[in-house]
Amino acid sequence: MSPRTPQQLELLRQERKAQIIEAALEVMAAEGYAHATMSQVARTSGISKGLIYNYFESKENLVEGILLFSLEELKKILGDIPETGLTPEKYIALIDKTFAMYRDKQVFWRMYIAVMLQEEPKRIVLRMLKGQEAHYFRPWVDYYTQKGHPDPMGMTLFAHAVFDGIMLNHLNQPELFPLESLRPLVVQILV
Amino acid sequence: MSPRTPQQLELLRQERKAQIIEAALEVMAAEGYAHATMSQVARTSGISKGLIYNYFESKENLVEGILLFSLEELKKILGDIPETGLTPEKYIALIDKTFAMYRDKQVFWRMYIAVMLQEEPKRIVLRMLKGQEAHYFRPWVDYYTQKGHPDPMGMTLFAHAVFDGIMLNHLNQPELFPLESLRPLVVQILV
Amino acid sequence: MSPRTPQQLELLRQERKAQIIEAALEVMAAEGYAHATMSQVARTSGISKGLIYNYFESKENLVEGILLFSLEELKKILGDIPETGLTPEKYIALIDKTFAMYRDKQVFWRMYIAVMLQEEPKRIVLRMLKGQEAHYFRPWVDYYTQKGHPDPMGMTLFAHAVFDGIMLNHLNQPELFPLESLRPLVVQILV
Amino acid sequence: MSPRTPQQLELLRQERKAQIIEAALEVMAAEGYAHATMSQVARTSGISKGLIYNYFESKENLVEGILLFSLEELKKILGDIPETGLTPEKYIALIDKTFAMYRDKQVFWRMYIAVMLQEEPKRIVLRMLKGQEAHYFRPWVDYYTQKGHPDPMGMTLFAHAVFDGIMLNHLNQPELFPLESLRPLVVQILV
DNA sequence: AATGAATGAGGATTCATTCAT
DNA sequence: TATGAATGAATCCTCATTCAT
Numbered sequence: 001m002s003p004r005t006p007q008q009l010e011l012l013r014q015e016r017k018a019q020i021i022e023a024a025l026e027v028m029a030a031e032g033y034a035h036a037t038m039s040q041v042a043r044t045s046g047i048s049k050g051l052i053y054n055y056f057e058s059k060e061n062l063v064e065g066i067l068l069f070s071l072e073e074l075k076k077i078l079g080d081i082p083e084t085g086l087t088p089e090k091y092i093a094l095i096d097k098t099f100a101m102y103r104d105k106q107v108f109w110r111m112y113i114a115v116m117l118q119e120e121p122k123r124i125v126l127r128m129l130k131g132q133e134a135h136y137f138r139p140w141v142d143y144y145t146q147k148g149h150p151d152p153m154g155m156t157l158f159a160h161a162v163f164d165g166i167m168l169n170h171l172n173q174p175e176l177f178p179l180e181s182l183r184p185l186v187v188q189i190l191v
Numbered sequence: 192m193s194p195r196t197p198q199q200l201e202l203l204r205q206e207r208k209a210q211i212i213e214a215a216l217e218v219m220a221a222e223g224y225a226h227a228t229m230s231q232v233a234r235t236s237g238i239s240k241g242l243i244y245n246y247f248e249s250k251e252n253l254v255e256g257i258l259l260f261s262l263e264e265l266k267k268i269l270g271d272i273p274e275t276g277l278t279p280e281k282y283i284a285l286i287d288k289t290f291a292m293y294r295d296k297q298v299f300w301r302m303y304i305a306v307m308l309q310e311e312p313k314r315i316v317l318r319m320l321k322g323q324e325a326h327y328f329r330p331w332v333d334y335y336t337q338k339g340h341p342d343p344m345g346m347t348l349f350a351h352a353v354f355d356g357i358m359l360n361h362l363n364q365p366e367l368f369p370l371e372s373l374r375p376l377v378v379q380i381l382v
Numbered sequence: 383m384s385p386r387t388p389q390q391l392e393l394l395r396q397e398r399k400a401q402i403i404e405a406a407l408e409v410m411a412a413e414g415y416a417h418a419t420m421s422q423v424a425r426t427s428g429i430s431k432g433l434i435y436n437y438f439e440s441k442e443n444l445v446e447g448i449l450l451f452s453l454e455e456l457k458k459i460l461g462d463i464p465e466t467g468l469t470p471e472k473y474i475a476l477i478d479k480t481f482a483m484y485r486d487k488q489v490f491w492r493m494y495i496a497v498m499l500q501e502e503p504k505r506i507v508l509r510m511l512k513g514q515e516a517h518y519f520r521p522w523v524d525y526y527t528q529k530g531h532p533d534p535m536g537m538t539l540f541a542h543a544v545f546d547g548i549m550l551n552h553l554n555q556p557e558l559f560p561l562e563s564l565r566p567l568v569v570q571i572l573v
Numbered sequence: 574m575s576p577r578t579p580q581q582l583e584l585l586r587q588e589r590k591a592q593i594i595e596a597a598l599e600v601m602a603a604e605g606y607a608h609a610t611m612s613q614v615a616r617t618s619g620i621s622k623g624l625i626y627n628y629f630e631s632k633e634n635l636v637e638g639i640l641l642f643s644l645e646e647l648k649k650i651l652g653d654i655p656e657t658g659l660t661p662e663k664y665i666a667l668i669d670k671t672f673a674m675y676r677d678k679q680v681f682w683r684m685y686i687a688v689m690l691q692e693e694p695k696r697i698v699l700r701m702l703k704g705q706e707a708h709y710f711r712p713w714v715d716y717y718t719q720k721g722h723p724d725p726m727g728m729t730l731f732a733h734a735v736f737d738g739i740m741l742n743h744l745n746q747p748e749l750f751p752l753e754s755l756r757p758l759v760v761q762i763l764v
Numbered sequence: 765a766a767t768g769a770a771t772g773a774g775g776a777t778t779c780a781t782t783c784a785t
Numbered sequence: 786t787a788t789g790a791a792t793g794a795a796t797c798c799t800c801a802t803t804c805a806t
Contacts, residue, residue, distance in 0.1 A: 003767035034225030165356025416607030547738025576788035
């Protein structure tokens, strides 16, 4: 037979990569970054160990891949906010979408924090995020400025701290931190 | 040399234990819980590996020791609040003490989160904390009740989420999350 | 396109084989036999891994191919000596040609020795050479016999040891073992 | 019981190290550097894999250890020659001792060459030898100068090439390169 | 004939824990 | 009580070789 076309190969590679990332996300969520083994990822993904190294040159590199992939997912939540700005309605919708993610993508959040707190991978993430904060925070700063808040940047940071804190606690003790009952307070204080 | 009295021995044990915990805290802060090795702890503490196992029966057990030790430290911050309750002045003082700890004991907080997010050690912590939340949250619930807040428990959780979120972000990007400039907002919204 | 004739196909095969061998020689010279990988050979030669296995059934087999190929090259240096015998003039010319090879084909010599010293490939070479030494040494034995040397076979071995020793040292420390300044001595003692 | 004294520990470490080197030498001689596995070394030495890494931080490092150890052995052969210089009698004795080593320490020579030809470990060896050649060659240069040889340095290199060439060939085909029958020629031509 | 994705056995290395002294 | 040598299971990673296309 004739060999696969470059297009076919590219497609195949994309699929495999997604397959590996999905499995890695699952395993690392359950075991934690350091405790998860490449063998587990291989078994879970149904892909041989060797092939994984064909796509990611090391375990650390795999984590980087996961993070890149996940950040793309996160961006989707923001939707057009970075371009068109925040409104109260959009803010509330964002809160709901974010809370939904806290519920459904625990996998990612757990890894995100775990990774954040380890020196090595942190550098990877920071490199990825560096210089994007200003751009990322912009809609909030504008929003609180328009609302006439005396310290828009401070309020922006405060708002983000609230989200991270809720996420962290919900991750650890979901029943103690029920998102629904926190929602009204969050809306009232932040929006 | 005359044999030591039991009291002296007990004192010696306590000192050694503190010495080990301090070293472990230092190593784990730098390397992360999973990446830190018992050999490093031994080298840093100046105590032989064998002897460490005389004081802590496993690495996990050592982590438990660190957490117990650290929780004691944390309790000191609360002072008499659990017994005598919160007042606005005490609340503000508590905020300042907490922020000071975020600055000075990054070591502990880093490990605290890292540990929180790994399945295994988490159970240890949870076992330690279980059933204490009600008791621990009490002063806040009372405080917000007295203030006439419509959802004292929700506000209590919200307040704690704020603290955790600030801590998490300050840990990762201290210059982006300056505690001083957040302080007025925190006081205004929470107290 | 019209189908190629069998002759064309055979020619193509020969070219491909040479292409692979050349690349393998290059890679193995740089990395050493054991450290060189088939993937590197594929990349360097511009021929896919799969196709390489169409020409050489294993890595070991590829090495054998290289050696066979290289021995042919070596034989060319000897020219008609095996048939017509050695004369002083021919001997000197041979020395010069050999020294030139030490300079230009380091690749091959390095691999030659590396291969010699590893048990597995050595067997391959020995199998190839077995029984040829007598034939190969003949011109030297005859030469030293005619010169009236009391131990022609010993002198033959001695001469070959000299060449190998020079090659080995020149390979490792070219600037310490300058071939030109050794030439007069070699001529004087061996010819 | 009381712990071992530093002296006891040092002695123990020396013994273990020698034990490992001996086994490694044996395994690498039989299998070649690259093909030898740390597991084999462990099995042969009767020492656990883990402990080997307590003494040598990597496989490459182990090779370095072997070479250092072996070079010491080699120096013993030279005896007082570096200080007191060469005489014909000493030269002949040296030839005999060297030939004896070619016979008995094939292990070392094989590894020596193998290592020489691999880029990475070569640097280790070169670093060890660098700048020692002049000192090492001195007795030979003096010897040939006194004999009135027109090119003492060239003759020195020639002599060393002879030894290396004989060693290389004897290693590969001992029966074809009988050291005894080469001895008279070597003595006659070099001494 | 040609490609490179896929496999998996094998090898280097780490580290919690034990144990002789 | 105190030491650090010793163990070996567990883990990451490599690479010759195969195979679907």
